[in-house]
Amino acid sequence: MLEIGTKAPEFTLPDQDGSQVSLSDLKGRKVVLYFYPKDNTPGCTAQACGFGELYPQFQEKGAVVIGISKDSVASHKKFQEKYNLPFTLLSDPELTAIQAYDVWQEKNMYGKKTMGVVRTTYLIDENGMIEKAFGKVKAKENPAQMLENL
DSSP states (O other): OOOTTSBOOOOEEEBTTSOEEEGGGGTTSEEEEEEOSOTTSHHHHHHHHHHHHHHHHHHHTTEEEEEEESSOHHHHHHHHHHHTOOSEEEEOTTOHHHHHTTOEEEEEETTEEEEEEOOEEEEEOTTSBEEEEEOSOOTTTHHHHHHHTO
């Protein structure tokens, strides 16, 4: 996990509509950047829907919510439409941001070691610095936890 007080790594990735989004475009706003394993899985859906429900409150606080996984743009579009998600989902199949933010790690699934995204959320301040970092977050609790930390 990246350290608090360090510069958040820059990235440019396609969103669910295929438009390029760069972290530098969001300078001047707080960014809740969450990394999750896969669209349409129970934990990831609970986390995304939680951020969706609380999104107006994130907006009131001037924050942007962005979810990143290695799923395709098309997968993100279906996920966004199915659950009416009001925030940006970025596609990172090359693991560019996922590795830059140190969330691609060895996981133990049913006794088998595999590499995957460890559910992690960063709060990035208006100047692009990591203000807070939460590793191995609980999917259902993470959105409220982040709102509290804004």
